[in-house]
Amino acid sequence: MRVSEFFLSTLKEAPSEAELPSHKLMLRAGLIRRLSSGLYSWMPLGLRVLRKVETIVREEMNRAGAIELLMPAVQPAELWQETKRWQKYGPELLRIKDRHERDYCFGPTHEEVITDIARREIRSYRQLPVNFYQIQNKFRDEIRPRFGVMRAREFIMKDAYSFHPDQSSLNTTYTRMHEAYIRIFSRLDLEFRAVAADTGSIGGTGSHEFHVLADCGEDSIAYCPTSGYAANIELAEAMAVKNMSENPSEPLEKIATPGVKSIEDVSQFFKTESCHAVKTLIIENDHGDFAALLLRGDHELNEIKAAKIPAVGGSFRLASEESVRKITGASSGSLGPLGLSIPLIADRSVALLENFIAGANEDGFHYQHVSFSRDLSHAVIADIRNVQEGDPSPDCKGKLSLCRGIEVGHIFQLGTRYSEAMNATFLDEAGQAKPLVMGCYGIGVSRIVGAAIEQCNDEKGIRWPVAMAPFTVAICPIGLKKSEPVRTATETLYQKLTEQGIEVLLDDRDERPGVMFADMELIGIPYRVTIGERNLGNGLVEFMTRNGESSELLALQEVAGRIQSQITQKNH
RNA sequence: CGGGGUAUGGCGCAGUCUGGUAGCGCGCUUCGUUCGGGACGAAGAGGCCGCAGGUUCGAAUCCUGCUACCCCGACCA
Incomplete structure (x- = not known):
């Protein structure tokens, strides 16, 4: 394909609609154009x-x-x-x-x-x-x-x-x-x-x-x-993880905690790690049923897992502030599992805690030294949290990343x-x-x-894997209009590569080299052959890969073979 | 759906606060000089300033309403 007979439409600056590198590059390289939100035309190159x-x-x-x-x-x-x-x-x-x-x-x-x-x-x-x-x-x-x-x-x-x-x-x-x-x-x-x-x-x-x-x-x-x-x-699957620093249980104690609401507040107030606190989430399912979910302070709820628990009863959302008050007698920030009359579902890791802090269901108060086995043995134990970096693998053979x-x-x-x-x-x-x-x-x-x-780009533009590149090789002739030898060499190579079934983009525009190079790099063509009088005098052309790993001078006749071997190398 | 932002030539932006004939860079057209990493000079083309109303002698600019697009969120008591 000759550029003069194709349709390239590259931009120096990315339209402001794009944020992500891949999105910017798709617009700059002219692969796609936006019609409306979420609707894109695929341009010829794309x-x-x-x-x-x-x-x-x-x-x-x-x-x-x-x-x-x-x-x-x-x-x-x-x-x-x-x-x-x-x-x-x-x-x-x-x-x-x-x-x-x-x-x-x-x-x-x-x-x-x-x-x-x-x-x-x-x-x-x-x-x-x-x-x-x-x-x-x-x-x-x-x-x-x-x-x-x-x-x-x-x-x-x-x-x-x-x-x-x-x-x-x-x-x-x-x-x-x-x-x-x-x-x-x-x-x-x-x-x-x-x-x-x-x-x-x-x-x-x-x-x-x-x-x-x-x-x-x-x-x-x-x-x-x-x-x-x-x-x-x-x-x-999130396995139960145990706090190493867990102390044996002590008697339950109610502490005045004015202004202490978030887990972060709690761990600061009690001068401890967030893994020694338990957060209580009051949720309401689609049928209007309520339940309390218990998670360690440093763990995140996994809604998909929780929705599968029978006591939760399908998809749910956090209960409103009014419902929370009606059920617990407290506002969010002082919620805890003790004394609740709705179903309790505790994460596996909560069930191992013997000495934790939780809200007292009374504004401005928390309990410390709550023991799961002593105080919450009636709770359902289930996996309801997201795994974290470093958690044990469910097959017990290593740690998760x-x-x-x-x-x-x-x-x-x-x-x-x-x-x-x-x-x-x-x-x-x-x-x-x-x-x-x-x-x-x-x-x-x-x-x-x-x-x-997103995976294959650099500061110059896209770097297509050969398998999905719009063209395999770009030919950039320098002085195509002026130089008879360049023109002859270019046409010869173009013919030869085309006959071999290699997809070539011949930049036959009357542009300066920098413009051609920049465009071919932006649109990500894996290989480039530069033909100029400077090297052609010795019968040589420049062969370059988009990843910049190699740039070498080859005899004109060698080019087709080199590209062919590069491609087959890639396929193995 | 909630919050935030933007809308001015093909792309990127200034101008809006403080109303007075619409500007810059890139790109585009023509001519000339250039020609191995986004050239230089000269001359050009191109804009319902998102839309609709209003205020005003006069609106890109002020007011009201709408639309479109982008970003964040819709787990953490």
Whole structure:
């Protein structure tokens, strides 16, 4: 491709809408342009990258035995009503009406549509297992779209749905998809991690997420370098941890603590560490039931874990100040577990405490020397906190570390949740109708592009992994208009590389070298060949890699071979 | 949804407090000189100052309402 026949649109300064390095670079390099909040056009250069990602995803899905199809983006409300998700999915579901006032939505995901296809098409166990996938635009009306293409409202997703006669067949496909995902992110040359995950609102029996590691990631990942354990912090099991400095229990004592409210105040007042205090959270669930959650002062509540405790009863929020007063007789800041008549749920680490401080449920008073075993033996003990750096790994083989990740893939074992709701059955060998067992597997294709830049950039711009670069090599001829030898050498090389199937971007603009170099570096082309009269006199051209590791003079005839060997080297 | 901020040419910004013919840098067009790391000179093009009302002889500027976009938050009693 010649720049004169392509469309490059680079900016020296990033538009003020962008904050994140990857977002700024995508705008500066002219990969995307914003239409509206969370809506982006893919410009020609960006589309080439997107297609690269799509191609790798498609190849690996095909290799893993999945079959491509394409479903409508707009879906009728009736299907969503069958699974009750028309109500449950909430405001993220973009609902639209047609001219007859009939309800539709723009699909945020396609379980309903694919299950509808399956119940019409699949009759016999002989047709199973089968795994369908598509690469398609989705729309999710995010609370707060941000980071450009990374949390856009309209985005491109690869979604696959598998159907099985039984769980063991699902397990086989699930494992195969897990392997396919590892191949995909490895081929894309990204630093990533597969982690055990919460199944969230989609539900089901097992789930893994794939995260591209980056500090700006919106997810926290807990992993154990020694055992290989890795899980989303939402799921990672928090083991009970004991305070080393714990003293044997002393008699309960009520202390006047005027103005002492937060855990920080408490530890200052009592001149101790926050791990010797317990915080009491009064929560209210969707049915109006209250409960008290007990956490060590230095620990954080994990809402997802807590919502699964029967005594909590599903999703919840902190109780209002009035409710808190009605239940405890005190205002927040003096709350404690003693004497409460609502269910008590204590974190595992709280249950080991023998000498802690807690509010007295009387404004301006705290207890010290509370003993869990003596005073709170009636409480439910559960894992309701987030793991912390240094916590023991759940497999007892090391200590956990934390890092941030961008979720680019998620696989689920769905079971029969959708097939039962939509009556999607097949006949087994005995002629019995059974619900189809399902799995689903998503990859955020457009998000991968942003995540890759977040991971691969420097002060000059993007540094694409070869696998997703819009072009593999840039040719920058110096004095193309003036110099006959430069022109001849440039055309010869361009022809040769093109014939070899290498994707070349020839900068045939009549620009000064600095402009060409800066642009090619900004848009992140992995290799660059500079052709100028200075070296051409000796039959040489300059070959350079984007990472700056090497810059060398090669004979013109050597270039194609060198690039070819660099690429194959990369693929191993 | 709560809090904060912004809106002036394609991009980045000044001008608003203190009302009086809309400016700077980059980019763009033309010509000339340059040409191995974002050149220089000259001449140009391009703006409903987010939208709607109001105040005023006069509004980018003051007042009211709206819209769009960005950031933080929606765990810590």
